[in-house]
Structures are given as C-alpha cells and as structure tokens.
Amino acid sequence: MHKLFYPFIVKKQTLRWWVLGLFSGFISSQDNCVAQADSSGQAKKSSIVSLSAVTVRAIAPERFLVGQKIQHIDSVTLRQFQFGSLIDLLSLNTPIAIKNYGPGQLATVAFRGTSANHTAVLWNGININQPNLGLTDFSTLPVAGFDQLALQYGSSASVVGSGAVGGSILLGSNADWQRKFSVILGQQFASFHNNQTQAGVRYATALGQNWKLSGKTFAYRNKFNNRYPYTERQRYFLEPSTTAQRGFVQDLYFLHKSGKQFSVNAWLSDNDLIITPLDTIARERTRTQSARLLATYEVNRLTVRLGWIRDLLDYGKGNFDTPSHTETERLISRAEREFTLASTPSRQLNLRVGGEWSHYRTRTDGYGGQLIQEDREDIYALMRFQTARWLLSANIRQAFVTRFNPPITPSFGAEYQFIQRNHFTLTAKGSISRNYRVPTLNERYWIELGDPNLKPESGVNMEIGLAAKATVSDNLALTTELTAYHNRVDNWTYWNPAKAYHVENLQLVVARGLEFNTGLNYTQNRWQTGIRLGYAYTRSSQERVYDNYAQDVVGKQLPYVPIHTGTANAWLQRGKTRLSVQAQANSRRYSTADNSQFLKGNTLVNLLLEHSTKLGPVPVRVQGNLNNLFNALVVGVKQNALPGRNGSINLIVNFSSVN
C-alpha cells in the first residue's frame, strides 16, 4: 500500500497547486455553484418539510472519512454518564488507552497506540486541545458539558487538520426543535463527600413568521472532596486531592424557514484541582479556565464559522496568590462550501472546499513571558461519492503555519457493501491517509528546551475493516465490526533526556492493531436486553535507533498502552427500570520505555441501576451507581492507588412541555 501512496509524494508540488487552484476556482465560480446547489437543496427540502430544515445542513465532516471507523456513543450511554467524567465513559466504552495521574488529576487519552497529543478533541467542529500542551486534560471535561459524542478512529488530518493522528473525539451540541420548554435538574450524592449539581433549560419557539429559535442554557458545579476513609490500599497510598468544577453552556440556534441558520455555542469551564490541600507548604493547585465561543452561519450549504477560545492555566505551590500563569487565545475562522455535483437515486457526488484561518496568541512564564503570536491557515477539498453499493472519498488538505511547512495530507477511503439483504448487510472498508501534527507551542517556544525549527510529525495511516449488521428476527439485532490498522508516524518529537531534555524530531513510531466490537440487542414485550463487547489488540513501538541506549527501547511497547483491552456492557431493562453492568479490562501497562517496569493488568466492573418514575407531574430518573464492584486495586501513573469500591445516587428531574 505504500506504493499506492508513492506517486503522491513525488507529485506533492503538483498536488499543492491543484489544491490551490481548486480553492481559487471555488471563489471565482461561487455564484455559479450556489445556483446549482440551491436547486438540489431545494429539491431535497421539499420532500422533507415536516422534518424541519435539519437535513439541509451540510454533511457532517466525519462522513467524508469513508472507510474509517467511527463510534457514536448513544444517548442512553450519555445519560448514564450524566454525572461522569469523559474519562470514565471512554474507558468503559472504548479501547482508548488512558493515562491517569489520579482522581481529578491530569488524565489523557491515546488512540491506537499513539500518544495524548495525537488525539484531536473537537467541540462543534473546532479543535479545543490546549495549544501549549497540544492535548486535552480529560479530567476537566464532564460529560454534562456536551450533548453528542463520537469517536473517529485513525488519522483524519485531511478533515480535522493537525493532531488527528491516532484519532479524534467529537463533542457536539444539538438543537432540539421538538420540545417547547424543558427543565433539567440533577443532583448527585457520591462517596467520599463528593457531590454534583446540574441545572438547565431547553427552549424552542417561533420568532415571528420566518424564524425559529432553539436554545439551551445549562450550568453545572461539581465538588470532589475525595475524603477517603482510608489513606492506603494494600500499601499503596491514595493521594489527597480536591477538585471543584464549574461550567456554563449556552447554545442558541436561529433557523430561518429558507433553511439558513445562525447559531451561537458557548462553553465556559473552570476546573480547580488541589493536591494535598491540607499541607499549606506542599499543596499544589492547578486551575484551568476555558472559554469557548463559536458562531456559525449556514446558508445554502455554505458554512461560515467564527470561534474564539481562551485557555488560562495557573499553577501554584504552597502560596496560591502568585501562580505561574499561561494564557492562550485562539481566533478561528472557517468558511466552507459544499457542492452536490451529481445527485441521482443511484449516485451522489459531493464536494466540499473550505479554508480556515486561526490566529494564536500565547503568553507564559515558560516562554519568557513575552507575547508569542502565530497564524495558521488551512485549505482543503473533500469529495464523497456514493452509489448503491460503493462509498468513496478523496480528501486533501494543506496547512500553512507561521515559520512552518506542514505536509500536504491526502486521504482516500472506500466502502463496499458486499451483501445487501433486508436482514443482513456486510460492508468492507478501507482507507489510507497521510497525517501530521504541528508541534505544540511548548515544543517550539519553551525557553532553551523548545525548538522553533522542529519539523511536523508526519505519518501514514492505513486501515481495513468489515462491518456486518444482522436482524435475526424482529426481536434480535446484531452488529459487529472488525478493523485492522497500521499507522506509522515519523519525526515523532521527543524531549531527549540525553540532550538535557531538548526537544527533537527523533523517533519513529509504528502502531498496528486490531479492533473488534459487537453488539446484540433483544427486545420482547416490556423486556429489553443487550450486550456490547469490545476488544482491541494494540502493538505500538518506537523503531528508530538514534543513540546507543535507544537499542533498549526499539521495538518495545509504548508506555501506558496496554496490548489488550476489552470492554463489556450488558443491560437488562423492563419497563422503566434498567440494570447495567459496565466492565473494562486491560493487560499490563508498561511504565517505562524499555518495558522494564509495568503496572499489572486489571479489571474494573461497575453496576448501574436506573429507574424512571413520576412524582406527581414531574418525571424523575433515579440512578444508583456502584463503581469498582470488586474493589480492584488500580494504581495510576504516580503509583498511587485509585479509590476502591464507591457509589453514588443520582436524581434527575427532566420536566418538559411538548408542543
């Protein structure tokens, strides 16, 4: 498959011009295209008026990543984790490797044997990774902060841009046009004196003749006091810590009857972590405050976005009054236009071209305190072709970064439905893509250790898969998917300890593996039951000998990436009562690059009992959670024990008036 890719490297220059040409062509011939798309858009709309204008929205970007695995987390699971952290949800439902420093502390995720900064985190389509670190601390993202969650496996640089090397996590908000008004109130009472409160409203209303409004206003505050009744578990200390989280979400969607829509999304979050709070000399505070604002205007398949993200990071030890401060702002703008080049019942060809411009401003003690600014531009073209059996995509993106020259990143994908019967479909998938990661601001600008002349990491991702759906009977449905991948990332940056931790493009990492998941649902009268199983084999290793001692590291499994991971979710529901068992297991995680030390494999099992009822006119959902049922001892990166068996009671009131 490397040979397939070869001509594109040779013809990189040509290709670059092609993209540029395409982009300028888009600008000059815009009027023409708008007219074209209008007619097709109109045709579509007329058939589905009742469903409102949702379907005239542009195709979700991930749908251009044909042949790649995507996992949508269903709303039932999201509701089950309404008081959970994203880390808990991911560890129990996906094979993603998690590196956890302790409750409420830094927790990062890695897809398919890559690292934390190879995971792009998108919120409503824009990358919200903290740009200094190039990653997201998932402990700061409660599930309550978003409405939708999907995981895009494998690299998707052509669609997402820098950093989507191992995979992407897609968080989203959605409009609810159905309900006029609803109130949601939630309260959690948990072990260790932890508690969480949520309150919000959703509303939808007509604004005059032509406009409709849908909105959500939501706030949460979470307090994790972590007052464990024990200080050690089997001689492993628990680390005392407290976390206070606050967040505010505001979504507003203004929809015109012609289909154009203007929306505003805002997510403010504040995460205040204190380690060893009782020791006034040694206590450490990490405060992360983020403001994320996004305005989107969609008309006739033209989408214009303007976003602003500010991340503040304050770290203090002992005395919290004079913390070391990092402040980073991004202004993001993006315009994209989708064209339906062909639309017949048997074939559909879509093209999307777009451009993005972001401006970064950062100031931190670590860079010497001066303001550092840079610009990043991306242009891209995404093409998707669908017939009855085939689904093909070809995408290309070129990024431009101040003082940088990221590679051009094409991707190709194909899906073919071998079997298309009423009760059974079998689809084969395949894709190949180039990916890259622009080094983080820290990697480039950190005084002395950083290197402004670093090269971007670049890689090639290939994957093939088979997906089957079977409806065995009216009551029994089975889905299953098997994927194999190979991802080779070169110029992998490394803070080289042999050179006093100066960062270098030293390593070559090859990740390959298999993912298997299957789900079985059975429904009978008032009974529902189901099981979802996932297994992943991940083999990821550093392959370059760059000095004498790298011999000991070559070919070894990357630290904190278990070779085997498995998840199992089973549930049984009768009427409005549902019992779920959520389990996660992983094999040993090596804690050093030469695999000389490791943390043992472990299994975590949680139980969840839910019941929905009514108190008078008010619908109430009660959840009882029992986490770490078997009291397994799991240690984090710092070799501190994570808490043993614990539980929570959650009360959720969701009162709505349906129009």
Add this chain to the structure above:
Amino acid sequence: MNNQLKKSMAIGLVALSVWNCKTSDPEPTPFGDGVYVINQGAFLKNNGSLSYISRTGSTVATNIFVQANPTLAVSGGSGQGGNVQDYTEVNGKGLILVDNGTVGQDKVEVVEAGTFMSRATLKAPDIENPRLVIQAGPNKAYVSCWDVSGDYSAGTFYKDPGYIAVVDLNTGTVSKKIPAVKGVERMVLVGSEVFVGSNAYSGDKTLLVIDANTDTMKEKINFGATPEPIALDANGKLWIRAGKDMVRINPQSRLVEQRLTFASSLGTIAIGADKRAFYYTLGGRTSQFSIEATTATGTQVLNRSFSGALGIDPKTKQLYGSVIPTYDQAGYVIRYQPDGSLIDSVKVEIAPSGFFFR
C-alpha cells in the same frame, strides 16, 4: 502481520478472562555478599528500586525489595512507592529511604539485611523528604530529612531547618527529630560526633555537629560555603566538599588543614578502598587525588565520567560507575579493575545513582 494479529487476537480473547489470575512467585533470593545498586527512579513516577549485583558474576537481581516481599507489590511497578534516595545497614537491619513525589507519602522501609524481608515501615510525619542515612550508634541510624518542601521559586523549597530523624532499630521507630539545617543532607560519623551539612543549592553555610550519644546539637560552625561532608580518611581526617573546594579538616580541632580548589565543583565523589585517595568525575573524566595532595591536580583513572554514581568496592578495589541513559529506561553499571581495565557492563534499573557495598 495478519497471522500474528489473528493469533494475538485469539490469545487476547483468552487472556481477557485469565490475565488477572497471573501471579508470579519468585523464589526467595539471598542478597548476601555483593553490591546493592540504588536506583532512584524517575521524578513523579515513584518507581525507584534496589538491584543486587554479585561480585563473582554479571548476574543482577532487580527490584529486590519486591522479590523478597512479593505480597507488597500487588499492582506492579517497582512496588517501592517512591524514589529511592539511599540505603545503609545498621546491625543486621537495612534502611531504604523512599521519597515520594507527594507530601505525606515518604517512607523508610526497614528490612532484614541479606534477605530484604520487610520488618517495619516509618512514615510521615516522622519521615518527610528523606535524603541520606548513616549509622550513628550500635543500633541507631540518622536519616537526614528536608521536611516538607514548598515552591522553589518562592524560596520555600527547603524548610528551615530540616531535621534528622533518629531511628531506633530495636523498636523500629523514630525516637526523635533533631532540628538541623536548611536542606540537611550529608552526614559523617566521627567517633561520637556526627558532622552534618546540607544540599549545595540550599544556600545554608552551616556545618552542624551533633552529639550522637545524646542526639542533640553540639556546635554550629559557619563554613563560608555550603559544606557537604564526604568521608573520613585513613588518617581520621574529615573531607568536606564546599563548592569548588575539597576541604580537609581536623574533626577534633575543627580546623581546616588543607583546601584543594578545582576548576569546578566535583561531580560524584567516592573514597578509595584504603581511604588514602578520593575518586571523582570532572570535565568528562574520572580521576583521583591523594589525601596528602597539596594541589588540585588529580590523576586520570578513566577517560570518561558517569551520569549516575561512582563507587569503589572496598573488598575488591574495583571501580563502579553508573550510567543513566534516560529516566524512562534501565541504566547500566560499568565495572573496572583498579588499573582502569573494563570488567563488564550490567543492566540495572531506572536511574542508578548510588552503591552499597556489603
């Protein structure tokens, strides 16, 4: 790859159900006559350990505390629970100094010498940031402790003063904390007195003298530069590193007898087997100077230095040097004959930073 993947997947599915049943039952290993390597471990990973190298071969036993006490490392890792700072033995007991990255989690593990069976664990607040340990009496050890450390840039990193924990090995407890100096670190026992200095970065210039009979402060000597007592030589004179200087003092009169000023502060220093010379690393070389030297001109022993520690085995006079390639992989101990010829190189554990010859 495909076959391998299939096989692995099958194995993986089986492993899903059984991997938690895996247990390892290492046989008890005697850690008698040999050399212990103190592997500090990586910052924040709390994964220090002790390795054991025999004098007669190149075999290494790693993580010997866990080997001797398998039940104490139920969840993998080094099982030591912190960075290992120092080790010494007092009257048949070994003391392992374990420094965790988090306040309140430091320990001194007291083990049975030779078998490494755990006997007692000393914890916070008795032990906080333990640095070094020496024998201070027939059944007594002194552990220098920085105490809780704060923010380096705010000047609260070294608590003033640090303390010396007096460990009574009969009871396996800390019997007393002697207030010492800021950043208290190196200690040398001379008769019934202990000379105490501090970490070069602490800025404290006091040489503290403690009466080891009463465990009380006897004298504070202003030293002009931060004193780091190294060892007592064959003539009973105390050598102290003070910045670029190696200073020889008469421990009875407390008077400076000799001062050797080097180009820069010496790296790791080890006393020779006969206690008539000091070995040190400086400028990429390993050299030695005599205790009778009058000028700071050492004799080169090896044309290299060591990123870890340097030690001279008092029994064999062999030179031990350790290399720390990174803090994310095992380091090496390289052994040389007294004439500088290479014996072997053995892989140990994370960040080998000290030796204990027994």
